[in-house]
Amino acid sequence: MSRTAMGRFSQAFILFASCFSVAKSAGKELWPLQKFKSSSIQTPFMNVTKMGTAEPGFLFLTPRDIIRETGHPAIYSDDGQLIWQGPSGNYSALQPQMLNNEPVIAYWSGDVSRGFGFGGITIVNSSYDEIHRVTLDCKAENFVTIYDPMTFASCIDIHESEITDNGTILVTAVNVTEADLSAIGGPKDGWIQDALVYEIDIKTNEILFRWSAYEHIDQMPLRxxxxxxxxxxxxxxxxYGYPHLNSISKYGDSYLVSSRYMCSLFFIASxxxxxxxxxGQTGGDFELGLDTSFCYQHDARFKFQSDERVTISLHNNEHASFTGHTSLTTGMVLDVELQGSKRVTLKSRMWDSTEPVYAESQGSYQSLGNGHVLQQHGSTPKIEEYDENGTIVMRARFGYDKTMQTYRTYRYPWVGRPATKPDVVACLDGKNGKSTVYVSWNGATDVEYWKVYSGTEVKETAVRNGFETTILVDGLTSSDSVVVAAVGGVGDGMRSESVTVGQC
Incomplete structure (x- = not known):
C-alpha cells in the first residue's frame, strides 16, 4: 500500500467498528491523561480501588482513546502507575507469554477495518526490543479484501496471538469469499467474511496449520x-460477518475456536x-443446563480437559451492537460432559453487582493463582479481579464508557530491562533557589531509588515514586549539569545522559 493510500485508509477506518464498535460523538467528556516533564508520553489515568488482596503481577493492555484517536500497548502496576508504554498506533490481542522459556509480549498491530484487520504480530523481549515479526503473505494465501485492489503486506487479523509450547503462534485471518446466502434470506451469489485459523512457526514464518470456516460450512452452517x-x-x-472468530487455543493436536456471531465454541481436530x-443458545452437540446459555462471547479457554469432560472459561458479553437489548456481561465457567449425558453445567458465574457491566464487544477472562480471576470488559474500560470465593477484590477504570477501550487485559509477572537510558529534565526555580529534577525510565519495573549527580558529587537521593519521580536539589545553578543513576533492580547503576539545568 502506498503511503498516501495508507494515510487515507487509517483516517477512514481508525475505529474498530463492529468488533470495536463505538462512534465518536461531539461533546463527549475526555478521560484525563497522565503527563510528564521528563517524557512526551501521555497515558490514561488508571483509577484503581482495592477491596481485598489482589494477585501479584502487572496489568497488560492496549488502551485506545476513541475520541483522541490514539492507542498503544501498555503495562501498569495495579496502584495505577504506568510502567511502560509503546509507540502509538492500532494495537490488539496483546498477551504476555513465554517463548523458549523467556518472558515476551506478543501483540497485533496494523490496519483496522470493520471488525477485523490486516497486520502482523510483534513479539518483544523484556527489553522491549522486537525479536520476531510474524506475518501472513496476503498474495501467497490468495486473500481478497473489502479494499481490493488495495493490498496489504500481511493479512493477520486483530483477534489472537497465542504462543504454543512448540514455538508456534495461533492467529486468525479474514478472507472475503463468495458464498450462497439464500439459506438465510440473502443473495445466492453473496459474499462473506470467511474466517481462518493459522498456526505459524515464529522463527521461520512457515504455515504449519490452516483452517477455513467456510470450507467446513457443513459443520458450521449459516443458520x-x-x-x-x-x-x-x-x-x-x-x-456478511460469518463467522467472526475471536479466540483460538491449542490442546494436544486440536484447537478450541470461539465464534462470536455463531455464539459457539468448536473443537477442531488436526x-x-x-x-x-x-x-450457546441451542446446545449444538450438547444439552444446555440451567443458566448455561451464552452468546457473542470472547476469550474461551480450557481450565480442565480429559476424554470425558472439559471445563471452559469465557467472557460472556451476551450483547452486540445489533441485538437491540442490553444483557449483563459476566465471566462464566462451564463443565461440558463429552460422553454420556453430554450435559453442560454452570460451574461459576461472576459479575460486579455494585457496578455491573453491559459490554457490547471485546473482553477477557484470565484464571490467576489461588483461584483468583481477572476479568476485563473490552468496550467498557473496566478491569475486575475476584478472589477464590467470587468476591471482587479490585476494580480499575481507565476511561469513561464509549471513550476508551482495550481488546483484552492480562495480569502477569514481569521484569522490565529497558535498553534505553533514564530520561531526565532539570530546571532551576529562581524564587526559592532550588532545582527540580524529573526522572523516568520507560519500561523499568524494579528501580528502588534515584541518585542525582553533579560532576562526581551525589547531590540528592530519592525513592522512586511512580513512573516519574520529582527530586528537589539544593546548590545547583543554571550552568550546572546533572546525571541521574538508577539504584536497585536489573538496571542498577544505569545512568541518564547529562542534562543542563534550565529555567522552570
Whole structure:
C-alpha cells in the first residue's frame, strides 16, 4: 500500500467498528491523561480501588482513546502507575507469554477495518526490543479484501496471538469469499467474511496449520449465525460477518475456536474436522443446563480437559451492537460432559453487582493463582479481579464508557530491562533557589531509588515514586549539569545522559 493510500485508509477506518464498535460523538467528556516533564508520553489515568488482596503481577493492555484517536500497548502496576508504554498506533490481542522459556509480549498491530484487520504480530523481549515479526503473505494465501485492489503486506487479523509450547503462534485471518446466502434470506451469489485459523512457526514464518470456516460450512452452517444480514453480503465491499472468530487455543493436536456471531465454541481436530460443537443458545452437540446459555462471547479457554469432560472459561458479553437489548456481561465457567449425558453445567458465574457491566464487544477472562480471576470488559474500560470465593477484590477504570477501550487485559509477572537510558529534565526555580529534577525510565519495573549527580558529587537521593519521580536539589545553578543513576533492580547503576539545568 502506498503511503498516501495508507494515510487515507487509517483516517477512514481508525475505529474498530463492529468488533470495536463505538462512534465518536461531539461533546463527549475526555478521560484525563497522565503527563510528564521528563517524557512526551501521555497515558490514561488508571483509577484503581482495592477491596481485598489482589494477585501479584502487572496489568497488560492496549488502551485506545476513541475520541483522541490514539492507542498503544501498555503495562501498569495495579496502584495505577504506568510502567511502560509503546509507540502509538492500532494495537490488539496483546498477551504476555513465554517463548523458549523467556518472558515476551506478543501483540497485533496494523490496519483496522470493520471488525477485523490486516497486520502482523510483534513479539518483544523484556527489553522491549522486537525479536520476531510474524506475518501472513496476503498474495501467497490468495486473500481478497473489502479494499481490493488495495493490498496489504500481511493479512493477520486483530483477534489472537497465542504462543504454543512448540514455538508456534495461533492467529486468525479474514478472507472475503463468495458464498450462497439464500439459506438465510440473502443473495445466492453473496459474499462473506470467511474466517481462518493459522498456526505459524515464529522463527521461520512457515504455515504449519490452516483452517477455513467456510470450507467446513457443513459443520458450521449459516443458520447458526446470530448476526443479522442487514443488507450486507451483496458485494465484496460489504461481506456478511460469518463467522467472526475471536479466540483460538491449542490442546494436544486440536484447537478450541470461539465464534462470536455463531455464539459457539468448536473443537477442531488436526485434520480440520469439527470434533464437537457447543452452541450457546441451542446446545449444538450438547444439552444446555440451567443458566448455561451464552452468546457473542470472547476469550474461551480450557481450565480442565480429559476424554470425558472439559471445563471452559469465557467472557460472556451476551450483547452486540445489533441485538437491540442490553444483557449483563459476566465471566462464566462451564463443565461440558463429552460422553454420556453430554450435559453442560454452570460451574461459576461472576459479575460486579455494585457496578455491573453491559459490554457490547471485546473482553477477557484470565484464571490467576489461588483461584483468583481477572476479568476485563473490552468496550467498557473496566478491569475486575475476584478472589477464590467470587468476591471482587479490585476494580480499575481507565476511561469513561464509549471513550476508551482495550481488546483484552492480562495480569502477569514481569521484569522490565529497558535498553534505553533514564530520561531526565532539570530546571532551576529562581524564587526559592532550588532545582527540580524529573526522572523516568520507560519500561523499568524494579528501580528502588534515584541518585542525582553533579560532576562526581551525589547531590540528592530519592525513592522512586511512580513512573516519574520529582527530586528537589539544593546548590545547583543554571550552568550546572546533572546525571541521574538508577539504584536497585536489573538496571542498577544505569545512568541518564547529562542534562543542563534550565529555567522552570
Amino acid at each position: 447458526d449465525v446470530r448476526a443479522p444480514l442487514d443488507g450486507s453480503g451483496g458485494n465484496k465491499t460489504d461481506p 485434520n480440520g474436522s469439527v470434533t464437537w460443537h457447543l452452541h
